[in-house]
Amino acid sequence: MTNINLIDIRRDLHRIPEAGFQEFKTQRYLLDYIATLPQEHIEVRTWKTGILVYVHGTAPKRRFGYRADMDGLPIVEETGYDFKSEHPGYMHACGHDLHMTIGLGVLTAIVQQRMEDDLIVIFQPAEEGPGGAQPMLASAELADWMPEQMIGLHVAPEYPVGTIAVRQGILFANTSELFIDLIGTGGHAAYPHRANDMVVAGCQLVGQLQSIVARNVNPLDSAVITIGKIEGGTKQNIIAERARLEGTIRTLSAETMVLIKSRIEALVKGIEAGFDCRAEIDWGANYMQVYNEEKLTAEFMSWLAKRDDVTLFECTEAMTGEDFGYFLEQIPGFMFWLGVDTPYGLHHAKLEPSEAAIDVAVRTVTDYLRWQSAGTVTV
Numbered sequence: 521m522t523n524i525n526l527i528d529i530r531r532d533l534h535r536i537p538e539a540g541f542q543e544f545k546t547q548r549y550l551l552d553y554i555a556t557l558p559q560e561h562i563e564v565r566t567w568k569t570g571i572l573v574y575v576h577g578t579a580p581k582r583r584f585g586y587r588a589d590m591d592g593l594p595i596v597e598e599t600g601y602d603f604k605s606e607h608p609g610y611m612h613a614c615g616h617d618l619h620m621t622i623g624l625g626v627l628t629a630i631v632q633q634r635m636e637d638d639l640i641v642i643f644q645p646a647e648e649g650p651g652g653a654q655p656m657l658a659s660a661e662l663a664d665w666m667p668e669q670m671i672g673l674h675v676a677p678e679y680p681v682g683t684i685a686v687r688q689g690i691l692f693a694n695t696s697e698l699f700i701d702l703i704g705t706g707g708h709a710a711y712p713h714r715a716n717d718m719v720v721a722g723c724q725l726v727g728q729l730q731s732i733v734a735r736n737v738n739p740l741d742s743a744v745i746t747i748g749k750i751e752g753g754t755k756q757n758i759i760a761e762r763a764r765l766e767g768t769i770r771t772l773s774a775e776t777m778v779l780i781k782s783r784i785e786a787l788v789k790g791i792e793a794g795f796d797c798r799a800e801i802d803w804g805a806n807y808m809q810v811y812n813e814e815k816l817t818a819e820f821m822s823w824l825a826k827r828d829d830v831t832l833f834e835c836t837e838a839m840t841g842e843d844f845g846y847f848l849e850q851i852p853g854f855m856f857w858l859g860v861d862t863p864y865g866l867h868h869a870k871l872e873p874s875e876a877a878i879d880v881a882v883r884t885v886t887d888y889l890r891w892q893s894a895g896t897v898t899v
């Protein structure tokens with residue numbers, strides 16, 4: 521395909537993980553690489569810290585899109601890599617370094633040997649939060665370059681390299697972030713009767729939240745409420761005036777999300793009454809489910825099944841979230857899982873995805889785009 525060293529690129533990107541909408545070095549790195557490609561048939565735009573690259577086809581009738589997310593996570597890296605993150609407390613622990621590298625690989629292949637149709641490669645910031653897809657889709661930069669068909673992928677630690685897992689319909693859940701501040705009265709540890717302990721209130725609330733999925737959601741439906749962070753108090757012998765819970769809600773339907781939010785509001789009101797305190801709920805960023813358009817996904821799956829270099833696996837839905845769902849709400853297409861064969865899961869400090877998967881993905885996406893563009897399939 522190409523003589524660029526995608527492994528080196530992935531390692532360079534791995535060294536510089538950045539928070540959502542702070543991907544300045546990442547954007548610079550990608551732009552510098554894109555500038556080394558022949559420029560005759562490409563146009564480049566930036567949007568915030570994201571990038572849009574338009575590759576003009578030889579006889580375009582349609583415009584395809586491939587999207588890669590760009591941001592890292594606030595995790596202290598514990599891999600055995602000699603190319604560890606150089607940004608303290610930040611790590612590419614969700615595979616976005618691979619997603620971007622694959623984007624550059626596909627871009628390079630299509631620039632080197634253009635297809636008939638147009639391709640837009642989208643590097644999107646802030647997938648982990650607060651969400652870059654929705655504002656990017658509403659931006660002037662994308663408005664006149666809107667793809668007619670979209671592809672996205674996500675690394676999957678649990679599958680061997682060479683496996684592509686996908687399904688028609690819902691692939692990833694609806695999500696909502698959840699931030700609850702509890703505000704009471706602090707005081708001396710020895711005088712609990714004169715204070716209003718928000719650590720106790722916060723702990724009770726975490727316990728009560730577990731009852732929503734267990735007792736309010738239909739057992740044949742699926743939902744998750746995870747509280748990933750608790751903060752409260754200032755010192756071991758001071759009763760905490762404030763506590764803060766931070767979490768996320770996952771559902772397979774919009775209706776269940778509404779139900780869960782109303783139950784959280786009711787339980788929080790109960791805590792306010794029971795502890796005579798005040799509470800503030802912030803729902804943070806909400807992501808649309810990732811819904812794979814049935815016909816295109818079925819065609820992709822039958823195309824994959826005929827290949828002998830990949831193994832197709834028809835997977836179930838996952839409760840992960842992805843703001844790629846907003847692309848698929850407006851543009852027909854699909855997302856698939858790419859096997860990267862590593863014992864540690866996404867968002868783990870020891871995640872070491874196999875780099876051999878990069879070549880698998882570049883080949884699969886490029887061949888699929890060429891096959892589509894050759895007119896075998898119409899949307």
Ligand SMILES: CC(=O)N[C@@H](CCC[C@H](N)C(=O)O)C(=O)O
Binds near residue numbers: 842843
């Ligand atoms: C693939 C993946 O891990 N995505 C993230 C998306 C986060 C959405 C939002 N910030 C939230 O926490 O709800 C995930 O955690 O699934």
